[in-house]
Amino acid sequence: MTSVTEFDYCVVGGGLQGCLLAHALAWHQPEATVLLLERADELCGNHTWSFHETDVAEQARSWFDPLVAHRWPGYRVRFPTLSRRVGISYATITSDRLREATLSLAGGVGGAARPGRLVVRTGESCEILSPTAVRLGGTADVSCRAVLDCRGRAEAGSPGGAGYQTFIGHEYETARPWPASEPTVMNVPADQAAGFEFLYELPLGPERVLLEYTRFHEEPACDESRAASLISARLAEADAGSAKLIRTERGCLPMPYTAAARREGPSPAGGYAGGWYHAATGYSMPLAVRFAELVARACPDRVAAEVASAAAEDRLRRGFARFLNRLLFCLVRPEDRWKIFQRFYRVLPEERIARFYAHRFTFTDAARIMIGWPPMGLAPIRFARSFVSLPGPLPT
Ligand SMILES: Cc1cc2nc3c(=O)[nH]c(=O)nc-3n(C[C@H](O)[C@H](O)[C@H](O)COP(=O)(O)OP(=O)(O)OC[C@H]3O[C@@H](n4cnc5c(N)ncnc54)[C@H](O)[C@@H]3O)c2cc1C
Incomplete structure (x- = not known):
């Protein structure tokens, strides 16, 4: 075994x-040396991470704002019997933007450690040996x-009791301008069987749009043909001319209703690995920014204690978010x-x-x-069973 460069x-x-x-x-501790390790060949995967601007505390703005790729003053939701504009500013960080900004902070992949310099290494899976190695x-x-575990969701093992949010998103360039200038974060068709x-709609430019089919279900599988039909119906309705597909993203996010969905490890964990995500919405941004602020404002030797205490303070909210998931996936019938x-x-x-x-x-x-x-259509027996039979999805 070779070793050993010391980092903060x-x-x-x-x-x-x-x-x-x-x-x-980099913002709060410009002199600290940081090694960022990613097992894939590239940082950041292939995502569009959206959030409400009110998710981000004022104190994080200085380092966070340059990462934002798109902003809108508000968004719409459309349900079978409700259409509403919500006047909360909505925004998106893309994988491309975050990757580029992170690499430019580091001066590229690899490189030597010196104060104030981030070192990025990709293409190597890495094992956490201890809180400091x-x-x-x-x-x-x-x-x-201090080692920080930001390894995301563990692939192996069941998340315990959970429903799933599955997505298929297609980004298009259209021949004519897209008719909406603000996102529609939920466009809910009448048929909810x-x-x-x-459908989630993000106008990323005058002739560029992301259309993402989303389903909340007890199974992690996505219905590809339903996604294709809703996306093409929206393209036809928008009447924006021919649409060229330029990117696809897909994924599945567990929405836990038990407390089991986190990695166990020797070091403080952030992001999905540490439960720093909103269990009831699936959005990670608010808590991921909070975790980043918290760690960056602590000194390395205090990080574990600060993270544990902040997680404990948030305990009731996390429990309530999981409780909402339990109601949604176990008490309310899918079609309701x-x-x-x-x-x-x-x-x-x-x-x-x-x-x-x-x-x-x-x-x-x-x-x-x-x-x-x-609402009508509750399933109380199924709900009661959810407290005792956790492994595997419950029958609908
Ligand atoms: C399709 C989709 C759309 C979403 N949309 C939104 C959204 O709009 N807004 C929002 O806030 N959230 C959204 N989410 C949720 C959000 O993407 C995730 O919850 C978020 O990425 C979690 O961040 P993370 O850093 O914990 O995990 P990840 O972003 O998954 O990052 C974990 C990284 O760790 C790496 N890794 C794992 N093990 C190792 C190892 N041993 N060594 C080195 N590297 C390792 C992985 O390769 C990966 O790159 C979406 C999720 C999906 C699937």
Whole structure:
């Protein structure tokens, strides 16, 4: 085994959380040496990470804002019996933008460690040996003052009780301008027989749009033909001329209703690995930015304690988000799930919506989300069973 360069921080995983952390560290601790390790050949994968601008605290703006690729002053939601514009600014970070910004912070992939310099290594899987050491591709050990686990979701093993959010997104260049200038984050068709499903629409430029089919279901599989038919129906309705497909993204995100969906490891974990994501919306950005700020403002020797204490403070909110998932996936029948989201957007004012997405909701926000007429079509026996039979999806 060869070794051993010392760094202040080793960040394992160069996805959303790892790269945000690299930027926060560069801003708050410009003298710190940081090694960012990614097992894929490139950082950041292939994503469009959207968020409400109110998700990001003022204090994080200076390092975060340059990463934003697109911004809109508001967005729409469309349900069978409700259409609403929400005047909360909405924005997106793309994998391309985040990768480029992270590499430029580092001066490229590889390179030597010196104060103030980020070192990026890709194409090597890495093992976390202890809170202060990692092993690179089985060949070299690196020691540091703090290892941060940003390895995302573990592939192996069941997340315990969970529903799933599956996506297929197609980005198009259109011959004529796209008719909407703001996103539609939920365009819910009347036919909801297959579970809660909708089209997500992001106009990324006058003649560029991302159309993403999304389904909330107890199974992780995506219905490709349903996705294709909803996307082509929207393209036809938009009447924007011929549409050239330029990128596809797809994925599946567990929406846990038990507390089991996290990696176990010796070092503090952020992002999906550490439960720093919003279990009820699937958005990672609010908590990933919070984690990055928290770590970058602590000194390396205090990171583990600060992360544990912040996670403990957020415990009730995380529990409530999982409880909402349990209601959604276990109590409400698939064909009636859309009513929950329609009601959310019908009754909540913008401040409550903003706090909910930002994972900063209060007790009264939680009460307001819960109080009201329950929807038709509940499955109480199934709900009761969800507390005792956790492995595998529940029958619908
Ligand atoms: C299709 C889709 C759309 C989404 N849209 C949004 C959205 O609009 N907004 C939002 O906030 N969230 C969104 N999410 C959720 C969000 O993408 C994830 O929750 C987020 O990427 C989690 O960040 P992360 O850094 O924890 O994990 P990841 O981004 O998955 O990064 C983990 C990285 O660690 C690397 N890695 C793993 N093991 C090792 C190892 N042993 N050594 C080295 N590297 C390793 C992986 O290769 C990966 O690059 C979406 C998810 C999907 C699937």
